[in-house]
Amino acid sequence: MHPELNGQFYQYGYSLGVSKNLQPDFGRIIKYDFVKDRSEFYELGEGKMGAESVFVPSENNSVEDDGYLLSYVYDRATDKSDLMILNAEDINSGPIAQIKLPQRVPFGFHGNWIPG
Numbered sequence: 001m002h003p004e005l006n007g008q009f010y011q012y013g014y015s016l017g018v019s020k021n022l023q024p025d026f027g028r029i030i031k032y033d034f035v036k037d038r039s040e041f042y043e044l045g046e047g048k049m050g051a052e053s054v055f056v057p058s059e060n061n062s063v064e065d066d067g068y069l070l071s072y073v074y075d076r077a078t079d080k081s082d083l084m085i086l087n088a089e090d091i092n093s094g095p096i097a098q099i100k101l102p103q104r105v106p107f108g109f110h111g112n113w114i115p116g
Contacts, residue, residue, distance in 0.1 A: 069088050
């Protein structure tokens with residue numbers, strides 16, 4: 001969720017979910033719209049597992065979901081992780097950027113965004 005809305009009403013939330021093959025692998029990133037009672041998701045792909053997403057508001061931040069979702073994605077085939085960046089307004093479109101990392105980032109790390 002948008003960090004400025006902690007403890008307040010908010011429309012959008014983000015989580016991990018099971019991939020289309022119904023394995024407990026956190027193979028989807030899900031965006032929930034609590035006002036319209038619907039959700040959308042981005043499927044990470046075969047052998048890929050996501051970590052908790054961090055919402056980063058855009059500089060203009062005109063609407064609640066105007067920003068980016070950052071998430072580590074582990075690839076079993078390479079035994080490495082990437083940092084994936086999604087447009088939070090349209091996660092169905094897939095990553096707008098992906099940063100290849102030289103090693104695996106272990107699951108369990110929580111993140112925050114602190115603007116510089």
